[in-house]
Amino acid sequence: MTDQPEEANGADAHAVSVAALDEVAAATETASLDAIRARYLGRGDGLLTVFRKRIGTIADPEARRAMGQMVNALVERVTDAIEERRATLSATADGDGAADAIDLTWPPPPLRRGHLHPVSRVFRDVRRIFAQLGYMAVSGPEVEYDRYNFTLVNMPPGHPSRDTQDTFFVDNDRVLRTHTSPVQVRSMIIRGAPQRVIVPGKAYRRDYDATHFPMFFQVEGMCIDSGIALSDLKGTLEFFARSVFGVDRAIRLRPHHFEFTEPSIELDVSCAVCGGEGCKLCKGSGWLEILGGGMIHPNVLRNGNVDPTRFSGFAFGMGVERIAMLAYGIEDGRLLYDNDVRFVRQR
Numbered sequence: 001m002t003d004q005p006e007e008a009n010g011a012d013a014h015a016v017s018v019a020a021l022d023e024v025a026a027a028t029e030t031a032s033l034d035a036i037r038a039r040y041l042g043r044g045d046g047l048l049t050v051f052r053k054r055i056g057t058i059a060d061p062e063a064r065r066a067m068g069q070m071v072n073a074l075v076e077r078v079t080d081a082i083e084e085r086r087a088t089l090s091a092t093a094d095g096d097g098a099a100d101a102i103d104l105t106w107p108p109p110p111l112r113r114g115h116l117h118p119v120s121r122v123f124r125d126v127r128r129i130f131a132q133l134g135y136m137a138v139s140g141p142e143v144e145y146d147r148y149n150f151t152l153v154n155m156p157p158g159h160p161s162r163d164t165q166d167t168f169f170v171d172n173d174r175v176l177r178t179h180t181s182p183v184q185v186r187s188m189i190i191r192g193a194p195q196r197v198i199v200p201g202k203a204y205r206r207d208y209d210a211t212h213f214p215m216f217f218q219v220e221g222m223c224i225d226s227g228i229a230l231s232d233l234k235g236t237l238e239f240f241a242r243s244v245f246g247v248d249r250a251i252r253l254r255p256h257h258f259e260f261t262e263p264s265i266e267l268d269v270s271c272a273v274c275g276g277e278g279c280k281l282c283k284g285s286g287w288l289e290i291l292g293g294g295m296i297h298p299n300v301l302r303n304g305n306v307d308p309t310r311f312s313g314f315a316f317g318m319g320v321e322r323i324a325m326l327a328y329g330i331e332d333g334r335l336l337y338d339n340d341v342r343f344v345r346q347r
């Protein structure tokens with residue numbers, strides 16, 4: 001150790017101090033600074049300390065003094081660097097190091113809470129409103145037999161009204177149901193009369209524009225009992241429309257035509273976007289059709305094994321997207337399914 005050349009001692013000391021400074025700069029916790037200090041500046045065998053001990057072995061007084069000044073300067077520089085680094089780490093961490101650098105007094109980032117999609121919300125509202133009137137929610141298959149989707153609801157093969165349904169065909173016998181009406185007959189066969197049911201579910205048509213979607217939600221409703229009249233339907237739909245849109249929104253019933261009801265009506269609500277002035281959504285009329293319905297056709301009752309001479313009933317079907325558009329003033333219903341977060345995050 002003591003027989004090393006003096007020149008090498010000076011260069012080595014410098015190299016060791018450079019390594020020490022690199023480690024200090026890379027340190028992320030005060031604990032590692034303590035370790036660096038012990039390794040390089042430790043009293044007995046610190047990697048820089050040993051150079052100090054060698055100073056006394058240098059014979060030439062000039063060289064000894066120069067070496068002494070150099071090693072002292074290097075020790076001072078490493079010591080200063082350690083203390084500077086320690087101050088920086090304490091200032092940023094206020095604790096035991098950057099790994100634990102969590103300031104509990106900082107306000108938390110805003111928490112983004114999820115919420116229901118407008119269609120889900122309307123869907124739930126509709127179910128709740130009809131539950132208040134004693135309606136039970138039932139379901140049926142989405143891949144439906146042609147017979148249930150069309151024939152049993154008074155649209156026999158070859159009937160022109162089948163053309164208006166824009167049907168997705170699955171095979172010769174089955175379709176993606178174009179409406180929830182087939183569940184009317186299914187429910188009659190299962191539950192007989194009297195009964196009150198709603199059928200919330202999906203339906204499918206080959207259609208896509210601002211108010212029509214290839215997959216959409218419908219709620220079908222049906223009430224069968226003895227002595228049910230059109231006035232019962234009117235009262236039920238008025239209760240529903242006022243529950244959803246509020247008492248100040250205008251409502252009107254219009255005569256219409258459906259194959260499975262006779263007489264048939266449509267229920268309109270005044271347009272939410274233009275307030276009745278006329279706009280793109282309401283096609284300038286100021287009114288939006290929200291549902292269709294009527295008195296169940298005697299043929300349909302018979303197809304469900306219900307005796308039309310003893311029982312009568314009404315049925316209606318509504319598009320949930322339409323109601324969501326009206327309730328929230330959405331002009332293009334495609335926004336409901338585009339999953340644009342700027343739209344979906346709105347409440």
Ligand SMILES: [Zn+2]
Nearest residue numbers: 271274279282
């Ligand atoms: Zn309008």
